[in-house]
Amino acid sequence: MVYLESRKNLAGCACGIAGLALTFAGLAGAYWPVVVAGLYGAGALIAPPERPPAPDFPDPSSRLEALRADFGTLRDYLGRVELPPAAAGHLAELMELLDGLLAPGWVSEALATDPEGVHVLSRAVHQDIPESVDTFVRTRWWTRIAPGTEPPERHLERQLTLLHREAEGLAAGLREAEARRQQTHTRYLEDRDRGRG
Known part of the structure; x- marks a missing residue:
């Protein structure tokens, strides 16, 4: 056939x-x-030979949809973990920033064209945040048995601060790209106006 x-x-x-x-x-x-x-x-x-079909890779926006679902799973997990107030505050700020980056709209559309940005978010959701929190929970248990060591919440707070800084850098990069796009459009309109004059 x-x-x-x-x-x-x-x-x-x-x-x-x-x-x-x-x-x-x-x-x-x-x-x-x-x-x-x-x-x-x-x-x-x-007759020309049959051309094999090109590979059908997932659309970047579909990767973001899957990441949004995983972000919801992470949020459910974090809701069951008891954290000290300072670390909980850092985590809430980080989650709010990630939620803003992943929310459907022009931000996530811009993010979908940035594979490195999607990778950074994916790594934060799939690996960095769960590992930081889980390591804290396990280390806290050992600290109760052997007191006198450095409190694990300090490490957790530092980790969450670094992750927040990384997410802020991603948001700043997206913002700069949009600003450059706006400036380019302004120059285009100015050049077009000069061409008419």
Whole structure:
């Protein structure tokens, strides 16, 4: 079935039909089967080869949709974890910033065109935040058994501060890209106006 719909078969059939037309016109004579078969073969040989379909990679916006769903799962997990007030405040600020970056709209549309930005957010949601919180929970348990070591909430607060800084850098990059786009459009309009004058 694949060959019947292939370019080679279709080109061969077209040439074979031309051979039948030559036969009915009286130009092929007694050798008409050889002419028709030869023209079919020639058509099949000169037809371009089948092109394999290009890989269908997921659209960047679909990656963001999956990341939004995972962000909801992370939010549910964090809602069940008890954190000290300072760390909880840092985490709330970070989650609010990530929520703003992932919210549907022009920000996420701009983010979808930035694979590195999507990677940064994906790493924060899938790895960095869960690992920071989970490590804190496990380390806090050990601290209760062996007091006198550095409090694990200090590490958690530093980690959340660094993650917040990274997310702020991503937001600043998106903001700068939009500002450059606006400036470019202004220059374009000014150049167009000068061209009319």
